[in-house]
Amino acid sequence: MTQNILVYIDHFQGSPSSASWEAVGAAKTLAGELGASVTAIVVGAGVEAIAKEAITYGADSGVVADHAEFAEFRPEPYADALSKIAAEADVLLFPTSGRTRELAAMVAVDLDTGISPDVVAMEIDGGAVLSTRPIYAGKLLSKVITREKRPQILTLRSRAFPKPDPDDSRSGDVSSADIAPGEILTKVDGYSEAETGVSLSDAAVIVSGGRGVSNNPSLTPPDDITDEKEQEVWRAQAGFKLIGELAETLNAAVGASRAAVDAGYIPYVNQVGQTGKVVSPDLYIAAGISGAIQHLAGMRTAKTIVAINKDGEAPIFKLARFGIVGDLFEIVPALTQALREKLDK
Amino acid sequence: MNIVVCVKQTPDTAATVTVEDGKVSWGDAPLVLNPWDEFAVEEALRLKEAHGGEVTAISLGSEGATEALKQALAMGCDKAILVSDPNFSGLDSLQVSRVLAEAVKKVGEVDLLFFGRASVDSDTGITGSQVARRLGWPALTLVAAIKAIDPGAKTISVERMLEEGRQLVSGPIPAVMSVVKEINEPRYPSFMGIRKASKAEIPVWSGGDIGLTETLESAVTWPEVFAPPKIETQCEFVEGDTPVEIATKLVDRLVEEKVI
């Protein structure tokens, strides 16, 4: 019997994530090996266009659960809908996000099946999907398989699978699953200061700063800042301004070490590492970061790492492809300038 | 308020973990309270201090796996319970969530059930949502702040940390919450707390105690663990007389290597 692979398309208020298309691409590869079909599932309000878009990325067909009350994501009603749609599926793939982690977890309970989150590789083993996922903050990898139960649920780490190019000539059916949400217990009251700029998890390039970003004694804070701690944060902000300018030139996201976050230089959402975000960009530039094991846990899979540090012995250089031993307050602006000239910005 | 915190015992994050004979080994690194769970314990204690009540820490683990619970007691939890049964070893999250949900039911009337964001060993971060689903309670995951809680009206409103920003959500209690590190600064156990914890007798609940005597079958298996291939990088140090020269050389190299 042909297997069927479902891919859940993750979106924030109607904007699908780029990792969703990576998941469609990965599903397509699996489908080739299993002789299966790929169906994109979208739950939301007015989301038919998203299902059509999924077809351009490689899905054969789409199913939408469309209802005004699905406008704002809540895991419980979404899980109710998805568990109905996916009950007979062989494989259910998700792109990993805060939303899909809880959604996938709940669907696994509903359908009494296994789940493998944060998958970085997949292969077929005896007709089932054998996945590989990092454990112990990436210090080890584990293979995971759901042998008997169906569907096999996997969430794929962003940027672990290539994003296919969309093909507008592809077509397929989009049908509607007639599902209305039941009573929804929670209410979304709003959002406060949404993060601006490029998101860390999706970024192809990341420029990160660490504790070294405050280390510029030649900068004199204004007279009204007398507290030593506040002076340090003031200096760090000057440093992160340079980091930000470099990031902007490269269309990159800004990251940070925990030391920088804990010292109040930059918000926690920017933290990379074991207790922050795990990222896998093509290029990671670390400035003023020593390279503690917990930081490396969050960025060691970056394709190319560039380290800028005053201390030539800093452990970050062990992982770096390119290293500059020097003061980031001199190197970072020079780098921004050189890039602007090269990239004609 | 009656608050339960689920805590897991994990190796210290600074441990060097390796694979020996196909099994994970962390040498003689100590086992500790999962660092993420410290934030959950702290938040539970703060709520108790503000509203009265009791905090119970529950851990599912092998016999004698009481380090995490002792740490939770030392921080100030009133009770600790180890759920342990030969039938419960090596379970996946599907079954762990089942065991924890049954243990919570046995505790009785619970208002809030706390989880850490994820275990630092398995890095899964799904158990809280799964327990919530089993109990039929709303799941408020990745909570960065509790904005308001009304134990009388049985309502709660929280701020959650999403990729897109902070989301404000309200709902009824009982509820399940998983917390992120922004929520608080966990306290260090006091000297008195540590003494009290070291003397505490921690009750053990078996499968029979929570009504789970049938064999629990994990849905997933882990056929292999292995160390990632060593990334062989030779760091190429870019040098020059001035920052401009160094920067220009680096940009040229990045272009040559097709990085940018």
Ligand SMILES: Cc1cc2nc3c(=O)[nH]c(=O)nc-3n(C[C@H](O)[C@H](O)[C@H](O)COP(=O)(O)OP(=O)(O)OC[C@H]3O[C@@H](n4cnc5c(N)ncnc54)[C@H](O)[C@@H]3O)c2cc1C
């Ligand atoms: C349970 C646990 C979880 C953790 N999780 C994380 C995590 O998720 N992410 C994380 O990053 N850390 C994490 N840590 C912390 C980690 O152990 C380190 O303390 C932290 O990464 C250090 O940050 P840093 O490199 O910015 O600071 P430091 O180690 O202080 O390094 C600063 C570096 O800047 C250099 N420097 C100083 N001035 C300049 C200058 N002007 N120009 C150039 N270079 C300069 C110095 O030579 C030094 O190498 C965790 C720790 C624990 C215990």
Ligand SMILES: Nc1ncnc2c1ncn2[C@@H]1O[C@H](COP(=O)(O)O)[C@@H](O)[C@H]1O
């Ligand atoms: N064996 C366990 N006993 C008690 N709580 C657990 C156990 N495993 C996981 N948890 C809780 O579930 C959270 C998420 O764990 P995980 O889904 O394993 O990443 C942890 O932070 C703990 O709060």
